[in-house]
Amino acid sequence: MSTDTLLRVTNLRKHYPFTKGILFARTVGQVKAVDDISFTIAPGETLGLVGESGCGKTTTSKLVLNLEEPSSGEILLQGKPIHGLRGDALREYRSLVQAVFQDPWSSLNPRMMVGKIIGESLVVTKWGSAAAIEGRVRELLLSVGLRAEQALQYPHEFSGGQRQRIALASALASQPKLIVLDEPVSALDVSIRAQMMNLLKDVQARDNVAYLLVAHDLASVRYMADQTIVMYLGKIVEYAPTRTLFDDVQHPYTKALFSAVLSARPGQQADEIVLSGEVPSPLNPPGGCRFHTRCPFAMPRCSSEEPVLRETAPSHLVACHLYDQG
Amino acid sequence: MPAVSGWRPPTTNALRDMRNLPWIPATIIAVMVIMAIFAPFLAPYSPIDQSLPDKLLPPFWVEGGSTKYILGTDAFGRDMLSRLIYGARVSLLVALLALTAGGGVGLVIGIVAGYFGGRLEALLMRLVDAAFTFPAILFALLLAVTMGQGLGTLVIAISLLLWASFARIMRGEVLALKQRDFVALARVRGCSSLRIMVTHILPNVMNTFMVLLTLNIGVVIVAEASLSFLGAGIPPPTPTWGLMISEGRGRISTAWWVSLIPGIAITLLVLSVNLFGDWLRDRLDPRLRQL
Amino acid sequence: MDAEMASERPPGTVLEVRNLTTHFFLRRGVVKAVDGVSFSLKRGEVLGLVGESGCGKSLTALSLMRLLPRGGARTIAGEIVLDGEDILTKTPAEMRDIRGSKISMILQDPQTSLNPVFSIGNQICEAIVRRIGGRKRDAVPEAVEALRRVDIAAPEQRIGQFPHQMSGGMKQRVVGAIAITGKPQVLIADEPTTALDVTIQLQYLKLLKRLQAETQMGILFITHDFGVVARMCDRVAVMYAGRIVECGPVRQVFDSPSHPYTRALIASVPKMTETADRLPTIDGQPPALWDLPVGCRFEARCPHAEQRCRDAYPGSFQVGVDHTADCWRVAPA
Numbered sequence: 001m002s003t004d005t006l007l008r009v010t011n012l013r014k015h016y017p018f019t020k021g022i023l024f025a026r027t028v029g030q031v032k033a034v035d036d037i038s039f040t041i042a043p044g045e046t047l048g049l050v051g052e053s054g055c056g057k058t059t060t061s062k063l064v065l066n067l068e069e070p071s072s073g074e075i076l077l078q079g080k081p082i083h084g085l086r087g088d089a090l091r092e093y094r095s096l097v098q099a100v101f102q103d104p105w106s107s108l109n110p111r112m113m114v115g116k117i118i119g120e121s122l123v124v125t126k127w128g129s130a131a132a133i134e135g136r137v138r139e140l141l142l143s144v145g146l147r148a149e150q151a152l153q154y155p156h157e158f159s160g161g162q163r164q165r166i167a168l169a170s171a172l173a174s175q176p177k178l179i180v181l182d183e184p185v186s187a188l189d190v191s192i193r194a195q196m197m198n199l200l201k202d203v204q205a206r207d208n209v210a211y212l213l214v215a216h217d218l219a220s221v222r223y224m225a226d227q228t229i230v231m232y233l234g235k236i237v238e239y240a241p242t243r244t245l246f247d248d249v250q251h252p253y254t255k256a257l258f259s260a261v262l263s264a265r266p267g268q269q270a271d272e273i274v275l276s277g278e279v280p281s282p283l284n285p286p287g288g289c290r291f292h293t294r295c296p297f298a299m300p301r302c303s304s305e306e307p308v309l310r311e312t313a314p315s316h317l318v319a320c321h322l323y324d325q326g
Numbered sequence: 327m328p329a330v331s332g333w334r335p336p337t338t339n340a341l342r343d344m345r346n347l348p349w350i351p352a353t354i355i356a357v358m359v360i361m362a363i364f365a366p367f368l369a370p371y372s373p374i375d376q377s378l379p380d381k382l383l384p385p386f387w388v389e390g391g392s393t394k395y396i397l398g399t400d401a402f403g404r405d406m407l408s409r410l411i412y413g414a415r416v417s418l419l420v421a422l423l424a425l426t427a428g429g430g431v432g433l434v435i436g437i438v439a440g441y442f443g444g445r446l447e448a449l450l451m452r453l454v455d456a457a458f459t460f461p462a463i464l465f466a467l468l469l470a471v472t473m474g475q476g477l478g479t480l481v482i483a484i485s486l487l488l489w490a491s492f493a494r495i496m497r498g499e500v501l502a503l504k505q506r507d508f509v510a511l512a513r514v515r516g517c518s519s520l521r522i523m524v525t526h527i528l529p530n531v532m533n534t535f536m537v538l539l540t541l542n543i544g545v546v547i548v549a550e551a552s553l554s555f556l557g558a559g560i561p562p563p564t565p566t567w568g569l570m571i572s573e574g575r576g577r578i579s580t581a582w583w584v585s586l587i588p589g590i591a592i593t594l595l596v597l598s599v600n601l602f603g604d605w606l607r608d609r610l611d612p613r614l615r616q617l
Numbered sequence: 618m619d620a621e622m623a624s625e626r627p628p629g630t631v632l633e634v635r636n637l638t639t640h641f642f643l644r645r646g647v648v649k650a651v652d653g654v655s656f657s658l659k660r661g662e663v664l665g666l667v668g669e670s671g672c673g674k675s676l677t678a679l680s681l682m683r684l685l686p687r688g689g690a691r692t693i694a695g696e697i698v699l700d701g702e703d704i705l706t707k708t709p710a711e712m713r714d715i716r717g718s719k720i721s722m723i724l725q726d727p728q729t730s731l732n733p734v735f736s737i738g739n740q741i742c743e744a745i746v747r748r749i750g751g752r753k754r755d756a757v758p759e760a761v762e763a764l765r766r767v768d769i770a771a772p773e774q775r776i777g778q779f780p781h782q783m784s785g786g787m788k789q790r791v792v793g794a795i796a797i798t799g800k801p802q803v804l805i806a807d808e809p810t811t812a813l814d815v816t817i818q819l820q821y822l823k824l825l826k827r828l829q830a831e832t833q834m835g836i837l838f839i840t841h842d843f844g845v846v847a848r849m850c851d852r853v854a855v856m857y858a859g860r861i862v863e864c865g866p867v868r869q870v871f872d873s874p875s876h877p878y879t880r881a882l883i884a885s886v887p888k889m890t891e892t893a894d895r896l897p898t899i900d901g902q903p904p905a906l907w908d909l910p911v912g913c914r915f916e917a918r919c920p921h922a923e924q925r926c927r928d929a930y931p932g933s934f935q936v937g938v939d940h941t942a943d944c945w946r947v948a949p950a
Binding site: 052053159160189190191193194195197198201216217218219220222223243246256257258259260261272274275278279 | 814889898
Binding site: 065067090091094095097098099101102103106107108109110111112120121124125167170173174 | 505506507508510511512513514515516517518521525526529530
């Protein structure tokens, strides 16, 4: 398991200080965006990260991408820590871990030719001669279903779906081992999403790339992810292989999430759980289990004691007192 | 506007866009630029040749004037038209140099402050604030006194006037631009900060920068005129429009053309440049918004 | 619970739209964004309007409200019969009275739907005062009541708050409250939950359903999310390239979609209940709205296209009770 793990995240925390005052800013609180999470991704595997706004999934992706420094905890890529890297080591990391973001209209520099955008990671690492880079760019364009001569065009000449493909091509240029996909299809039209997801799967099969798929759309996660993590207010509440999770949902929040994700089949409103109240502020999360204020199954214990992730079934981890008898 | 695949909606004010180039302002600007460049070929006389017997002659359409000196002469008998033409040269040269220096410095500071943020941004923006509170004209006068009058001093003085407003606006643009995903993605792809600023940020703020440049030409020309008027600009006998206005100061009621003609020239140029800048902004900004 | 609601609905069509046509007249040409759209909405019914970007669904909503965007858009044909009258014949002044009181609209983005510099109490009172006159101050009790109706706790305190002090879900509720102060007969909801988290979305949809049960208003629910349609809507209309290509009861349309586009669209959405190896996709692009083919608009991408599909546009053919599809293959022989 240890040599086979591509990415290992251990006890990761990211707290943002919350300051008051303009001239002499005092730290009056912490926004605990990510509060002690741990997970692993194997090579070529997809880990789905699910949750609603404020759960910490975006912060997690930024930490994995080394766009932010963690407050504590560790992220290891191929056994080596990723934070505090400089110079060549950082450059190497950047070639191994890439990203595709949600908004196709803001992911591409409008003033750069598409070919230049795709080849950029190669240019900054001086991967090869200009001619070699051009060749690789051509290859990449074809691999995402675009035409080679489109390298000379500008982003505004493409549709949303095509732009996401260009974004994917530029992520693939350096032959990364891990790509962070932050809601890669949610800004696309329904019929284009399928194309993009198929493409992502094809690329994964061909290049053995791992994905950290951040999404709020459970059905896409089901389609693409091997493992799934459900986050709530900075903590992992459930962590299981996708098939297991979908067959046997355990955590109350996950259950609510599942029932809220409306299936495209009318009349299928089995045990619908409607959560009351608003999502608490991450500045002041509830004590004990963070979900207890909205949980339909809350017990007295839940407001004072924070549950720990426990394995309730093979590879299925849940952080909930309902499953923690003892 | 609802998105319609493949079709790009027209700019929000279709009428203005359809108006095309504003011909009158553009012509005026072109004429003045030509005057400046080809001054030696266009001016009928040397601007500094005095001819005291011919002093204070009015323009040819006024009684007492002649076609020998179309726009009249000043107190030293120097031809107004020639001085006007050569004056264009100085004014435009100073404008160009001051805009390049002031605008350039402001651009760089704005981008650096906006991109890096944190303490560096705070420091630079406090400097900008300080520059705004400074009485610029007084400072220019001080410079002229200490460094001596001349083109260099004038350009430096005017640049100091400009850079702060450029810096502030460009930093605002960069802050907005930083929100776009491609900036974060450039970091993920391995770009250095320098590369990001040059390849990703700079090209996307150029539009605003261009518009700022055209809008500030007027400011610079008036600044040069003011400083020359106050005696802190180019020393005589080199004609500048500001200096010419100053020279006619004591005779506004009697020899009005000495001050009025350069004054009209300045007004025309600044108006034309402002109208042109307006049009430029209308053409460039909506495109920006669409992107 | 919803089945009970269904049987209590009285009959009566509250909105009848016939051949609505809104085109953009540009230098480039004429963009036929909404090209002959017809449907009806009954009291207490939710009609879903689904389609992808560019199909014309948002513009249809704007046409119904007669709030077309500037820049060449004009409604050039059709009838919009609201409460017995064709509102396309109304003057702007008359429309101002109709908007908000007979027909109302809520939009997608809660951030931009509310004015950030006014308290929400102010904005609700403004809507009330516009309808019944009087002073804003006197409208406060009714505003508080409106907030209570949309399940906002402690409405007396919330009334003085500003939009930025509220979450997205709460803002959408305020928007909803404002929209129904005039007791409209028709509510148009243009993707009201797209920007909300799923659990909040569910709360909101249940709220809408409850409000509808209380007021018996007809809701035109515009969305691209089939799950929402399945949950919320009684009937659904599928739009493609400016026209409605299929319309019918939700159950029927989902279980047996008759139009190839509907079928392909439903198939391409990943399901919660199935694992698939590959998702079926639709090849090609929608046609350019300024250069529409004379025949069926989906023909170029349709796996079952025939010659007659190219020759003429299929009319609406009956495929079930109250269920039509614009496809030659379901035409009576």
